[in-house]
Amino acid sequence: MRVCLWFALLLWGTGSPNFEPARSLREQADARGMLVGTAVRPYALSEMAYSATLGREFNMLEGEDAMKWWVLRPDRATFNFTDGDRVVGFAEVHRMKVRGHNLVWGWTNPAWLTNGNFKTQELSQMLEEHITTVAKHYRGKVFAWDVVNEGFDEHGKVKPSIWYDQPGIGFAGKGTAYIEQTFRWAHAADPDALLFYNDGGAETVNEKSNAIYAMVKDFKRRGVPIDGVGLQMHIFDLAPDLAGIDANIARFSALGVQIHLTEMDVAVPLDAYGSPSPEDLAKQAEIYRRVASACLAHSGCTAIQTWGFTDKYSWIGSATKKAKGAGLLFDRDYHPKPAYEGLRQALQKQ
């Protein structure tokens, strides 16, 4: 009797006997030819709720750390593909696309590399070897690479780094020339992969995104193999410049490159018990909805990816000493949050 009543109420609630359960993010994205992805941690794949949610909700994934130098290269002679291969293996079983992150970054490199006092020529050889070996290993498996990550400072200057000018691979003081070289190496190793430049703090129209825009325009004009720009979208401000994000996506789209939102999360303040307020979660949901809608409004914007999907695993807590967190689509128990509904609504709209 109870069950019947419950069922009757359910039908009444939907207003139709042809009630269809809400479609997952993945189903919505598939239906409109979009990619919806997330960063993953290989050690969590053995957790049932983690892998079930991941396979159900996303059609793309990316190793949060699995393909970085500090994971792949325990020492100069070794390439350890264990973590990266697990990520790719999961994607193959669940028919998901894989983004590779990243081939070149001036930060969080292994100590043997940063403290090695390598000379320019040696560094150049090592970087070419790294890019070539990794891109070839994942050829046909990784469809898009973040070739260079976070190469500009907030004023649009090329950041000092071991690859640029400390001592660099031979293009110190020559702006984006070292970036160009790495894209050429990546293209030679895997001509089919889409090659992206990825950065954070360049989501709106500002000095950094202006510099990236100028670089992409220059690369396109001269035939340097670049296919896209990754806008990270780590949002810490609950009133972000949404018009600026839209205008920025529009201008990159007009350049004829793809835009991927690569690392979205929306951090909210946490109380003493580590909980966010319902008001902030509602604001967060609206930000997910609006940012995703901005992406969907421009033909060049082809992927929306979050930096993890459960608040159980997120970099924000340690980065803010637990003052902020809860930035993702699912809570720590894998229940969908208002943010999930916000993204789903954006994907649903035709």
Ligand code: 9MR
């Ligand atoms: O979330 C990542 C964290 O697990 C790593 O310790 C850290 C250093 O490798 O990188 C974090 O991810 C960063 C990403 O690779 C690039 N954009 C900023 C992300 C958050 O710091």
